Amino acid sequence: MSECILQAENLSKHWGGLKALNEFNIKFYDKSLHSIVGPNGAGKSTMLNILCGTYPATKGVILYRGENITGLKSYQFCRKGIGRSFQKTNIFKDATCLENCCIAAQQRVGSSFNMFKSKHSSKHVTAIAEDALEQAGLLKQANTKASAISYGEQRQLEIAMVLATGPQVLLLDEPMAGMGHEESLIIIDLLKSLKKRYCIVLVEHDMDAVFELSDLMTVMVDGQHLITDVVDNIRANPLVQEAYLGNDDEVF
Amino acid sequence: MEMSLFLVQLLNGIQYGLLLFLVASGLTLVFGVMGILNLAHGSMYMIGAYLVYYFAAMTDSFWLAVVIASSIAMVIGVIIERFLIVHLYKRDHLDQVLLTVGLIFIFNAAQSFIWGNDPLGVDVPELLSSSIQITDIVEYPVYRLFLSVLCVGIAVGMYYVINNTKLGMMIRAGESNREMVENLGVNIGTLFTVVFAVGVTLSALAGIVSAPVVSLVPGMGERVLISCFVVVVIGGMGSIKGAFVAALLVGIVDTFASVLLPGMSSMTIYLLMALILIFKPQGLFKS
Amino acid sequence: MSVFSSKAEKVFIFAFFFIALGIPLFFNENTFYVNKISTMLILSIFVMSLDYLVGRTGLITLGHAMFYGLGGYLFAIMIPEYEVVNFWLYTFYVMVASGVIALIVGFIVLRTSGIYMIMITLALAQMTFYFFADSTEYGGLDGLFIYLKPETSMFGLNFLDLDNENHFYYLCLLSLFNCYVFCKVSLHSRFGRVIDAIKENPERATALGYNIFHFRLVSYVLSSSLAAYAGYLFSLQYGFVNPTMMSWEVSASALVMAILGGLGTIFGAILGVFVYESLHYGIEHMTQYWMFWMGSLIILMVLLLKSGIAGLIEQLVGGKRK
Numbered sequence: 059m060s061e062c063i064l065q066a067e068n069l070s071k072h073w074g075g076l077k078a079l080n081e082f083n084i085k086f087y088d089k090s091l092h093s094i095v096g097p098n099g100a101g102k103s104t105m106l107n108i109l110c111g112t113y114p115a116t117k118g119v120i121l122y123r124g125e126n127i128t129g130l131k132s133y134q135f136c137r138k139g140i141g142r143s144f145q146k147t148n149i150f151k152d153a154t155c156l157e158n159c160c161i162a163a164q165q166r167v168g169s170s171f172n173m174f175k176s177k178h179s180s181k182h183v184t185a186i187a188e189d190a191l192e193q194a195g196l197l198k199q200a201n202t203k204a205s206a207i208s209y210g211e212q213r214q215l216e217i218a219m220v221l222a223t224g225p226q227v228l229l230l231d232e233p234m235a236g237m238g239h240e241e242s243l244i245i246i247d248l249l250k251s252l253k254k255r256y257c258i259v260l261v262e263h264d265m266d267a268v269f270e271l272s273d274l275m276t277v278m279v280d281g282q283h284l285i286t287d288v289v290d291n292i293r294a295n296p297l298v299q300e301a302y303l304g305n306d307d308e309v310f
Numbered sequence: 311m312e313m314s315l316f317l318v319q320l321l322n323g324i325q326y327g328l329l330l331f332l333v334a335s336g337l338t339l340v341f342g343v344m345g346i347l348n349l350a351h352g353s354m355y356m357i358g359a360y361l362v363y364y365f366a367a368m369t370d371s372f373w374l375a376v377v378i379a380s381s382i383a384m385v386i387g388v389i390i391e392r393f394l395i396v397h398l399y400k401r402d403h404l405d406q407v408l409l410t411v412g413l414i415f416i417f418n419a420a421q422s423f424i425w426g427n428d429p430l431g432v433d434v435p436e437l438l439s440s441s442i443q444i445t446d447i448v449e450y451p452v453y454r455l456f457l458s459v460l461c462v463g464i465a466v467g468m469y470y471v472i473n474n475t476k477l478g479m480m481i482r483a484g485e486s487n488r489e490m491v492e493n494l495g496v497n498i499g500t501l502f503t504v505v506f507a508v509g510v511t512l513s514a515l516a517g518i519v520s521a522p523v524v525s526l527v528p529g530m531g532e533r534v535l536i537s538c539f540v541v542v543v544i545g546g547m548g549s550i551k552g553a554f555v556a557a558l559l560v561g562i563v564d565t566f567a568s569v570l571l572p573g574m575s576s577m578t579i580y581l582l583m584a585l586i587l588i589f590k591p592q593g594l595f596k597s
Numbered sequence: 598m599s600v601f602s603s604k605a606e607k608v609f610i611f612a613f614f615f616i617a618l619g620i621p622l623f624f625n626e627n628t629f630y631v632n633k634i635s636t637m638l639i640l641s642i643f644v645m646s647l648d649y650l651v652g653r654t655g656l657i658t659l660g661h662a663m664f665y666g667l668g669g670y671l672f673a674i675m676i677p678e679y680e681v682v683n684f685w686l687y688t689f690y691v692m693v694a695s696g697v698i699a700l701i702v703g704f705i706v707l708r709t710s711g712i713y714m715i716m717i718t719l720a721l722a723q724m725t726f727y728f729f730a731d732s733t734e735y736g737g738l739d740g741l742f743i744y745l746k747p748e749t750s751m752f753g754l755n756f757l758d759l760d761n762e763n764h765f766y767y768l769c770l771l772s773l774f775n776c777y778v779f780c781k782v783s784l785h786s787r788f789g790r791v792i793d794a795i796k797e798n799p800e801r802a803t804a805l806g807y808n809i810f811h812f813r814l815v816s817y818v819l820s821s822s823l824a825a826y827a828g829y830l831f832s833l834q835y836g837f838v839n840p841t842m843m844s845w846e847v848s849a850s851a852l853v854m855a856i857l858g859g860l861g862t863i864f865g866a867i868l869g870v871f872v873y874e875s876l877h878y879g880i881e882h883m884t885q886y887w888m889f890w891m892g893s894l895i896i897l898m899v900l901l902l903k904s905g906i907a908g909l910i911e912q913l914v915g916g917k918r919k
Contacts, residue, residue: 148804160790164791169787170807170812173789176785219805394896403712411853415891416893418888419886419892423886536719543720576730577724591705
């Protein structure tokens with residue numbers, strides 16, 4: 059089994075009296091895809107946001123490669139190697155796809171305080187950006203404005219930007235949200251190839267995709283961890299079926 | 311410092327602070343519910359003062375002038391909201407700043423045109439023109455006490471309205487979720503007009519009742535506006551309780567500074583604000 | 598890839614500087630107009646620095662005049678009263694000193710956003726205004742005088758005589774040109790790429806690993822130092838500084854000029870200044886209550902012209918590229 063790259067211990071998040079996340083324990087392994095599923099309001103997005111540093115945890119510890127990164131500022135999480143994509147498309151709409159990835163790549167390459175070298179002068183940055191676009195299948199759209207590409211392609215761009223930062227962990231928040239069947243297949247193929255190299259944490263509602271891609275699945279209910287296991291065991295588990303009873307959007 | 315001087319200055323400071331609170335609550339009401347920072351809020355204070363000067367001279371009655379001036383201020387508020395502010399709701403902060411700055415320019419020019427640049431004064435109304443004995447050597451003007459009581463009364467009244475009436479409920483709801491309020495069938499347009507008119511009338515009222523104790527000069531509106539900003543910033547983001555505490559703090563500090571530190575009296579409250587911000591960037595109280 | 602964002606910009610910049618070079622020759626003996634235009638050039642630097650901060654970095658401030666005034670005051674305070682100092686050396690001193698102050702102010706101000714930043718910047722500028730207005734050692738409301746203009750020698754070569762209006766004019770023009778070039782180059786640089794990203798989508802920029810506070814702070818310090826430089830030139834031109842240089846009216850009208858010219862365009866600052874000041878002088882000739890008409894024009898502009906005059910010109914001339 060590959061190494062445990064990201065780990066949460068007793069992670070809790072309280073918003074005033076509301077316990078969005080309660081004593082959550084989980085381990086994510088390198089070169090695998092681990093899905094997080096659960097009914098609406100289960101706390102999936104909250105957990106994702108804490109793992110990438112957007113929200114601070116109320117209690118608990120996050121370990122990245124054994125290092126405690128819990129107190130770090132949000133921008134530092136990405137620098138450590140934890141990249142995230144957003145549920146609601148969050149790209150630089152006025153820039154080209156290539157530029158979107160260049161912005162991401164430049165952070166990794168550095169010298170961002172250089173005021174005299176033109177932004178187009180680094181071949182290294184451009185190379186990383188083009189590589190990320192290629193991995194995401196968007197190279198042909200490199201010079202198109204991000205606002206001009208289709209919704210599905212924008213979701214691909216989200217992922218391309220994350221890749222350009224050179225992460226080790228990819229936290230993907232519903233990358234297939236609002237996508238049709240055809241478009242979803244593109245993302246599924248992309249994730250299949252990416253999981254050979256990265257540790258992917260996937261929050262998704264598209265259960266077909268989840269079953270096809272996951273090496274491990276975690277089911278969450280009401281901010282609590284219910285079960286973590288391989289796909290077949292999850293499907294058969296009565297507790298999980300009970301958690302989803304009455305819920306229309308998930309079908310086993 | 312002598313006890314009697316201290317007492318007088320303390321009362322003055324509280325009175326000034328309460329007036330600042332009145333102005334600040336008008337400002338906060340408008341940007342809390344409508345998301346609009348009205349830089350011309352100080353101009354309304356000035357308009358109130360000059361209007362009461364005008365009508366007090368014309369009608370020979372201070373109280374009648376107060377009523378007329380307040381009514382006119384309210385009408386001005388409605389007109390500004392209906393014709394100008396209404397275009398700002400879907401636009402960004404910069405447009406708000408620009409438009410309200412334009413209003414300041416217009417109001418200042420109008421003031422200068424109508425009343426000129428020399429300082430003017432309004433007489434304290436006869437009914438409240440006496441002084442009362444608060445200690446055996448200290449006398450204090452009744453009118454200033456009236457001001458403090460009035461401000462507290464208005465504050466209590468606002469608290470009651472906001473927490474116990476339908477209008478208040480709409481205001482509280484509008485503050486947190488505009489769309490939700492619209493979906494509940496409330497006419498947001500009318501609500502906003504009412505809120506804006508109330509907001510600027512509070513400022514104008516502060517100017518109206520202050521008129522007998524301050525000097526009416528050009529630029530008085532902006533001075534109050536910026537002091538108001540200091541109150542809101544010190545008090546904390548969106549906190550009415552914070553604004554109240556901060557207003558009293560600012561009022562008292564400013565008053566004592568003008569007596570104790572004449573060389574730097576005007577900048578003391580800003581220095582206070584800067585110091586507080588260094589340690590508490592969100593202000594004293596969080597919302 | 599061109600540094601110019603649009604054809605309109607290219608046309609304007611070439612036309613402007615070409616015409617500007619010939620101004621002193623055109624006005625020959627009449628130094629009144631040369632002086633007026635020098636002041637507008639100085640103002641352009643100030644407004645350009647504001648556009649850098651508001652239009653490109655996305656930080657709305659109503660207190661930028663604070664640094665404008667500080668530029669003049671720092672110079673007046675630092676120089677010995679009756680001595681002729683070196684222009685270049687004091688340019689360096691003024692910009693460094695104002696940069697340090699901007700660093701401290703930036704730390705206070707940049708932890709807020711939106712409406713609160715507007716309020717705080719205005720309040721801090723007002724504090725600085727009162728600091729000088731109430732002071733006795735800094736001249737109070739009268740301000741300070743600069744009796745002797747600095748000399749401009751460098752490596753033994755004497756360039757300009759700042760008492761000569763034409764020389765001073767060319768210094769201002771050169772300064773504006775340098776300011777423009779610096780703004781354009783830095784915004785087209787790696788730094789500029791991040792600044793643009795932060796302005797468009799700060800959440801995304803943070804998620805990509807950028808510490809947006811640092812970048813904003815750098816931008817704040819840069820634009821404040823530029824504003825101080827403008828104030829310093831102004832104080833040299835007129836030989837005095839006073840607190841009105843830091844008043845909220847100066848900050849507000851600078852913002853109006855930046856928006857009038859086209860926010861974020863950088864070159865629009867020049868346009869905005871010349872249009873606003875022309876309107877100002879034009880209307881003031883007709884009535885002392887010019888503010889009434891200016892205020893009305895501003896309101897009309899907000900309601901009708903969304904991207905300023907630069908935007909209007911761009912539409913007319915066409916050819917926008919990124």
